[in-house]
Amino acid sequence: MKIVVLPKQTFDTEAKITLDAAGKINREGVNLIMNPYDEFAVEEALRLKEKHGGEVTVVSFGGPKVPDILRQALAMGADKAVHVGDEGLEEIDEHTTATILAKLLRDLEYDLILAGWRAIDDGSAQVAGRVAEILGLPMVNMVIKLDIAEGKAVASREIEGGYEVVEVPLPAVITAQKGLNEPRYPTMKGIMQAKKKPMQKLTIADLGLGGEEVAPKVRARRYYLPSPRSQGKIITGEPAEAAAELVRLLREEAKVV
Amino acid sequence: MKHWLFQEEHEALRQAVRRFVQKEIVPNTEKWEEAQEIPRSLFRRCGELGFFGLKFPEEYGGQGGDYLAAAVFKEEVARSGCLGVLAALGVHSGVVLPPLYKFGTEEQRRRYLVPGIAGEKVGALAVTEPNAGSDVASLQTTARREGDFYVLNGSKIFITNGVNADFVIVAAKTRPEAGHRGISLFIVDRRTPGFEVGQKLQKAGLHSSDTGYLIFDNCRVPAANLLGEENRGFYMLMEGFQWERLLLALGAVGMAEAALAHALTYARQRVQFGQPIGRFQAVGHRLAEMATRLEMIRNLTYHALWLFHTGQPCLKEVSMAKLAATEIAHQIAGEALQLHGGYGYMREYPIERIWRDTRVATIVAGTSEIMREIIAREMKV
Ligand SMILES: Cc1cc2nc3c(=O)[nH]c(=O)nc-3n(C[C@H](O)[C@H](O)[C@H](O)COP(=O)(O)OP(=O)(O)OC[C@H]3O[C@@H](n4cnc5c(N)ncnc54)[C@H](O)[C@@H]3O)c2cc1C
Ligand SMILES: Cc1cc2nc3c(=O)[nH]c(=O)nc-3n(C[C@H](O)[C@H](O)[C@H](O)COP(=O)(O)OP(=O)(O)OC[C@H]3O[C@@H](n4cnc5c(N)ncnc54)[C@H](O)[C@@H]3O)c2cc1C
DSSP states (O other), X not given: OEEEEOOOEEEOTTOOOOBOTTSSBOOTTOOEEEOHHHHHHHHHHHHHHHHHOOEEEEEEEESTTHHHHHHHHHHHTOOEEEEEEOTTOSOOOHHHHHHHHHHHHXXXXXXXXXXXXXXXXXXXXXXXXXXXXXXXXXXXXXXXXXXXXXXXXXXXXEXXXXXXXXXXXSSEEEEEOTTSOOOOOOOHHHXXXXXXSXXXXXXXXGGTOOGGGGSOSSOOOOOOOOOOOOOOXXXXXXXXXXHHHHHHHHHHTSOOO | OOOTTSOHHHHHHHHHHHHHIIIIIGGGHHHHHHHTSOOHHHHHHHHHTTGGGTTXXXXXXXXXXXXXXXXXXXXXXXXXXXXXXXHHHHIXXXXXXXXXXXXXXXXXXXXXXXXXXXXXXXXXXXXXXXXXXXXXXXXXOEEXXXXXXXXXXXXXEEEETTTTOSEEEEEEESOTTSGGGGEEEEEEETTOTTEEEEEEOOOSSOTTSOEEEEEEEEEEEXXXXXXXXXXXXXXXXXHHHHHHHHHHHHHHHHHHHHHHHHHHHHXXXXXXXXXXXXXXXXXXXXXXXXXXXXXXXXXXXXXHHHXXXXXXXXXXXXXXXXXXXXXXXXXXXXXXXXXXXXXXXSTTSHHHHHHHHHGGGGTTTSOHHHHHHHHHHHXXX
């Protein structure tokens, strides 16, 4: 079985987000990781490969540090990687990313495409869905259990108040939710082997894309940080008076009662 | 920020170990400290993840890496701020397994090294005795040859993993008049008749590491369990000390890093006299000093590690790294505790444990005084 996984590189969960002088998110010196939901996707692909045989290809679109997460996936056990660089793209949106990934996927053989259901940075949860749409594939979102048999995927997903088990023919796009599995740590042996596995670097031009096709349809107008938490207020005085004052403030200032 | 000594693969391993430590060690340290031991499952988990086999060849279940990879593992475990866990894991993988690989017969490697790397068997190394600590050659345990057996008599004290180990490498005298006092090493199975584990010793720190008192009373060990050449034990031990001391230095660096991180976080949060205490120049400068000394010991340790890794003579540098890193790490821990005020002295704060735990590092694997002895000797004073 041939499986393609679409991991994204995101900020570390512990990264402190700041804005630069131009009001854009500051990427300097931030630790970058594989989006945790995508790690579930990589792990699931590896488990399917271990069970059914086949090949796992990891594909990611993004900046010059993206090979780090691809190498991580290779060290975990994926077979090959493709990095599509974002050179020359000032601004992107989910449309841009999905267009690029789908274009590349047209040249790849696959029975299954796996991705995380959302990225922890922008949290838009759109890319995998858009890829499925462009490629005309069935898609199951937020999967917590996956079985493959006889050209079909049987996937369980959480729904309000319970679970749903759905079936789709392959090829299909499946996105991973927390709970699908527990991702492995790369071993030293895996890390050393990863150095010898193929990693292809492509540009958008290599895919025959450019200009309007990949221009974002949605543009971020402004980023701003949550306002810092203001200092707590201590109400002094006799207990009865203080309580009355507290109720007044809750009603008039905080407007919560 | 990567140090030049480490390659990309070491940094990738570092990321993996760091996550493992955060997820599977840090949340459990309190529990293990309380239990005064780490569970067998942690040994097995480390085996499964390949952490015990980093520097060993694949034919024994190892990862085929190098000493730098093993160093990364030790440093990252130390950054958990729980030296007891590192002592238990580190003695097994860094002190017990290397001589099995280096001096063991094929049969011994199969029986002890392979399950050791897999984390299925846990080992200990017993050298120290009630009357022989720094002066290793003066040890009194004897091993008398009787047919296909050696008969061991004597006792060992302060033995890490001694209570729970499946096998112990024991140093005993086979021919006291021989060159360096005729010490030999024996692999003794836990269930060998005549081998008894006395009480679990109660320590100031390293609570999650079990420390045992071992008694050998006419303990009959098969001759096939002699490790390496007879009477060459002292030299084998001295060879092993280099790596063991580097591990102590790396552990000290990791612990100092944990101490500084706690101090920095606390100094940013704790408000006295209307501002975070870190804003007082006295506190800021102290933190700057601690960070500077941390970098000093890190670089001294990495330098010694580089010499060792590249096979250059390094007795003096390793001794210097062990001496400086362990002494200064404990000082840094003490200052980090001081910056926590009264809270630093309370059990709920990890800095209290870091300070207690780092204390022992200047004593084990050769005391600071013995390190100075070696350095002075190497300097031909
Ligand atoms: C927690 C813990 C774990 C340990 N684990 C192990 C283990 O797994 N296996 C093992 O075999 N041992 C182990 N040890 C023992 C450890 O290696 C010894 O404690 C250490 O070698 C010191 O020996 P000693 O305690 O007998 O002190 P001593 O050698 O009696 O030293 C007492 C003091 O005298 C000083 N001194 C001694 N000789 C000289 C000299 N020539 N010049 C100047 N000063 C000198 C020492 O520096 C020290 O300050 C462990 C100890 C501890 C505390
Ligand atoms: C075992 C124990 C028993 C105690 N018993 C009592 C008791 O019986 N009664 C009682 O009232 N209290 C008691 N205390 C509290 C003790 O007096 C306080 O812990 C001590 O005054 C320090 O205060 P703090 O812990 O809040 O630390 P903090 O005042 O928060 O200090 C934290 C760190 O910041 C430094 N710092 C603070 N301000 C400055 C500054 N301006 N410039 C430079 N550095 C600064 C401090 O030196 C310290 O290193 C006890 C504490 C302990 C640990």
